[in-house]
Amino acid sequence: xxxxxxxxxxxxxxxxxxxxxxxxxxxxxxxxxxxxxxxxxxxxxxxxxxxxxxxxxxxxxxxxxxxxxxxxxxxxxxxxxxxxxxxxxxxxxxxxxxxxxxxxxxxxxxxxxxxxxxxxxxxxxxxxxxxxxxxxxxxxxxxxxxxxxxxxxxxxxxxxxxxxxxxxxxxxxxxxxxxxxxxxxxxxxxxxxxxxxxxxxxxxxxxxxxxxxxxxxxxxxxxxxxxxxxxxxxxxxxxxxxxxxxxxxxxxxxxxxxxxxxxxxxxxxxxxxxxxxxxxxxxxxxxxxxxxxxxxxxxxxxxxxxxxxxxxxxxxxxxxxxxxxxxxxxxxxxxxxxxxxxxxxxxxxxxxxxxxxxxxxxxxxxxxxxxxxxxxxxxxxxxxxxxxxxxxxxxxxxxxxxxxxxxxxxxxxxxxxxxxxxxxxxxxxxxxxxxxxxxxxxxxxxxxxxxxxxxxxxxxxxxxxxxxxxxxxxxxxxxxxxxxxx
Numbered sequence: 001x002x003x004x005x006x007x008x009x010x011x012x013x014x015x016x017x018x019x020x021x022x023x024x025x026x027x028x029x030x031x032x033x034x035x036x037x038x039x040x041x042x043x044x045x046x047x048x049x050x051x052x053x054x055x056x057x058x059x060x061x062x063x064x065x066x067x068x069x070x071x072x073x074x075x076x077x078x079x080x081x082x083x084x085x086x087x088x089x090x091x092x093x094x095x096x097x098x099x100x101x102x103x104x105x106x107x108x109x110x111x112x113x114x115x116x117x118x119x120x121x122x123x124x125x126x127x128x129x130x131x132x133x134x135x136x137x138x139x140x141x142x143x144x145x146x147x148x149x150x151x152x153x154x155x156x157x158x159x160x161x162x163x164x165x166x167x168x169x170x171x172x173x174x175x176x177x178x179x180x181x182x183x184x185x186x187x188x189x190x191x192x193x194x195x196x197x198x199x200x201x202x203x204x205x206x207x208x209x210x211x212x213x214x215x216x217x218x219x220x221x222x223x224x225x226x227x228x229x230x231x232x233x234x235x236x237x238x239x240x241x242x243x244x245x246x247x248x249x250x251x252x253x254x255x256x257x258x259x260x261x262x263x264x265x266x267x268x269x270x271x272x273x274x275x276x277x278x279x280x281x282x283x284x285x286x287x288x289x290x291x292x293x294x295x296x297x298x299x300x301x302x303x304x305x306x307x308x309x310x311x312x313x314x315x316x317x318x319x320x321x322x323x324x325x326x327x328x329x330x331x332x333x334x335x336x337x338x339x340x341x342x343x344x345x346x347x348x349x350x351x352x353x354x355x356x357x358x359x360x361x362x363x364x365x366x367x368x369x370x371x372x373x374x375x376x377x378x379x380x381x382x383x384x385x386x387x388x389x390x391x392x393x394x395x396x397x398x399x400x401x402x403x404x405x406x407x408x409x410x411x412x413x414x415x416x417x418x419x420x421x422x423x424x425x426x427x428x429x430x431x432x433x434x435x436x437x438x439x440x441x442x443x444x445x446x447x448x449x450x451x452x453x454x455x456x457x458x459x460x461x462x463x464x465x466x467x468x469x470x471x472x473x474x475x476x477x478x479x480x481x482x483x484x485x486x
Contacts, residue, residue, distance in 0.1 A: 007304065018174045029100075034247045035173050039257075045258070045260040047172075050177070052080075054317060057272065061076045063276060064272075064289065067276070072272070080262050092254055109462075129320070130321055131375060134153055134372035158369070160318055160365070168326065179319045234386050239330070240323045243326065275296065279295065279296045325361060332364060337360070387436050391436065396410070396444075410448045414451075417443050
């Protein structure tokens, strides 16, 4: 394993070096939180694919393939569909808003009264998303070094917190681009073909496994529908995803770069399912489907290659973890603390914004590591995050983009009713039940429609300013120069 260890250590050291490089580049709030809104198509596509394809998509995607066969691709496939929908239909408008958070968008659309509660919901979502990614370090470092779970979480989490705190989005962008390349080589170009060959090829896989393993809908229609609700719609409204859209240097980059990333996700989904199916042939009696990835990597790959593929898994976890962490810190600072500070300190005392953003990433990072140590179930934590996001925020966000008659009161009612319904149903039906997101979403929609129609329409001046902002014509927005090399 010495060669594998060397590959991993060099990779982790490189992540920290990029954090130092990013620190020298991030001199303003825009540079620190959204990479100066300067990313071109190549970097935008790579980093967007990196953030949405995390540990759940890699380790979990292979596990679903092990359990269900090719239909196990549906979870990651719906993530790709969501990213495609966001990129084609919404990303250009989102990029032109020139904001930092989803809650700022709600304030612009509804007149400045919808952001606080939505910020709390979004903060809870991004926190739990970062926690689930951080828990995954335990699995990877256990395979690598037979390391204690708590130590593994602290080690992996500390590296992500370090480079994210140093350079913000610039560090995360550069590390994500490297992680995208490592994942592509490790999973698509190495592990996928090797796994299929080791399993005897597709003909041998079909001969040894039940026919339902090759049924595209074998995982079940209700499960697929739930994946669409949670992941496809979740991609449309998550702060971690929107914050990447804000990094695009133009609305065209956001649209077409995101489309490329979404298409890549579809290929990644199928690759994970095929690898899992091959693992089922090689190891038919594993204790847990989620062990399939680590087992096939550990037992079937030659040294050096094994280290690179494990680095790919680490890259998948780190990219999602860092993206969720900066999103969590941005929401905590911009949407929660800044509003409280505005009440407590109305004199608007000046402060170093980049220093403040760094402090919030560090504080949120420590909170994420502590929560990850306390929790055990990754699936439950991820389900809580997406149920709250979709049940509480999908309707007011999409309603604000698509329905002129939606009001601030309707948006607030939608967030509160949907959020309470989701929490109540998770308590009564269980966290992993489908009912919380189904009925929470319906309750949120009903509250939004009824309250919006019962209240006074949004002020015409607010809507006019909103339309100008969507069109990128707001005279108050200062366009930032785009360097030629970008």
